[in-house]
Amino acid sequence: MDKHHHVIAEITKLFMKLGIKSLTMEDIARHVGISKKTLYLFVSDKNDLVKKGISLMIEHEKQTLSSAREESVNAIDELIGVTKCVSSEIGEIHPSVIFDLQKYHPEAWKLLENHKKAFIHSMMLDNLKRGIKEGYYRENINPEIIANIYIGMVDNILNPENPINKTLSIDKMHTEIIRYHIRGIANDKGLTYLKEALKNVENSKFDFN
Numbered sequence: 466m467d468k469h470h471h472v473i474a475e476i477t478k479l480f481m482k483l484g485i486k487s488l489t490m491e492d493i494a495r496h497v498g499i500s501k502k503t504l505y506l507f508v509s510d511k512n513d514l515v516k517k518g519i520s521l522m523i524e525h526e527k528q529t530l531s532s533a534r535e536e537s538v539n540a541i542d543e544l545i546g547v548t549k550c551v552s553s554e555i556g557e558i559h560p561s562v563i564f565d566l567q568k569y570h571p572e573a574w575k576l577l578e579n580h581k582k583a584f585i586h587s588m589m590l591d592n593l594k595r596g597i598k599e600g601y602y603r604e605n606i607n608p609e610i611i612a613n614i615y616i617g618m619v620d621n622i623l624n625p626e627n628p629i630n631k632t633l634s635i636d637k638m639h640t641e642i643i644r645y646h647i648r649g650i651a652n653d654k655g656l657t658y659l660k661e662a663l664k665n666v667e668n669s670k671f672d673f674n
Contacts, residue, residue, distance in 0.1 A: 469507050470521060472497055477518035481558050485515060485565035512570055519566075519573040523580045526554065530588060540596030541651070541658050547588070548643050555635045564625040581616060589615050593650065601655035611650060618642045 475497045479488065490511055494501040508514040533546030566574040590612040596602030621627060622638040629638070651659060 472499065472504075472507060473514070473517050473521050474525075476514065477522050480515070480518060481562060484559045484561035486561070486569055490514075512572070515566070515570045516573045516576065519576050523576060523584075526550075526580075527584060529554075530584075534588070534592075539599050539601060539658070540592050541601050541647075541655055542662060543592055543595070544643070544647065545659075545662060547592075548640075552636050552639055555639055558635055560630070560634075563623050567625065581619065585619070586612055586616050596650065596655065601652065601658060602650045603652045606650055611646075615642070615646055618645075 476493055479493065479496050488496075490504060491501055493514070494504045497504075504514075508517060529550045530547055533550055534543050537543035537546055566577070590608050593602060593606065593608035593611055597604055597606070597608070619639075619642070622630070622635055622642065624630065647655075647659065
């Protein structure tokens with residue numbers, strides 16, 4: 466990763482940890498150990514910085530999720546890997562980030578929305594079809610409908626107006642969604658494999674008993 470991408474990546478981590486609106490360009494430069502003048506060599510303004518940060522984050526997530534898919538032995542294993550990746554990333558998001566993106570950086574928010582509706586939807590749809598073919602998911606589910614339901618649930622946990630978002634972390638809510646999702650799609654073979662697989666997942670958050 467070149468210096469430009471490294472700086473943007475570090476700043477994006479800062480946004481995820483502390484929020485976006487509360488940080489000035491001077492704060493941001495100080496946190497990453499560069500001058501504000503140097504920062505403006507990389508971006509034109511804060512909005513440009515946020516867009517570039519979100520774009521970089523999306524590309525990183527695509528690579529991470531694609532690797533989890535390629536390394537999986539079956540659809541259940543893929544879902545476990547993907548869930549670990551997603552929970553690890555969204556667990557670090559400051560509660561104000563989603564609101565800040567929607568209100569103050571709509572272009573960056575649109576990038577996330579497009580990513581969710583295209584890449585994430587496609588990935589979930591492929592997983593559902595794979596699970597049915599491998600015999601781990603129920604044959605009578607409709608993959609397109611289930612994939613859309615999943616995206617709808619993700620929309621809900623990313624909605625700043627949702628009252629439950631004030632009491633539960635995004636990570637916790639995503640874990641509950643996955644629990645609900647797997648229970649709805651897996652057959653007996655799938656749930657049996659899942660329980661065995663989770664014994665090997667350190668500090669697993671899932672309990673299907």
